[in-house]
Amino acid sequence: MEEFNNQQRSVFGTWWEPIRKWFYPVWLLYETTIRFYEYAFDISLYIIKQQESIGEYVAQILAITCGLATFLICTFYLTVPTCIILYKFFKEDKLINPFLYKIKKYF
Numbered sequence: 001m002e003e004f005n006n007q008q009r010s011v012f013g014t015w016w017e018p019i020r021k022w023f024y025p026v027w028l029l030y031e032t033t034i035r036f037y038e039y040a041f042d043i044s045l046y047i048i049k050q051q052e053s054i055g056e057y058v059a060q061i062l063a064i065t066c067g068l069a070t071f072l073i074c075t076f077y078l079t080v081p082t083c084i085i086l087y088k089f090f091k092e093d094k095l096i097n098p099f100l101y102k103i104k105k106y107f
Helices: 017-049 056-091 098-104
Strands: none
Touching: 017 056, 056 098
């Protein structure tokens, strides 16, 4: 286990090591935010198309509520915890799991 307690070197060199702990979580946040925004927008469009059966006013309120709820739930329960875990993964120098130790080198 002592072989996993030393500083992990990146394939890209030492200049990448301080940057990668911020780059990957920010990139993940950016990508998932765009994807969840698209999900929320599609949900609101679907509900607006149903306005003939439920009414225009109700459809607008329901579309905004469901779209916003989808975006917030996905962001706070999926994106934020994943970004925190990813940041801690790259910040941590001592890894116990041999698989994580090997894969960290390629990031």
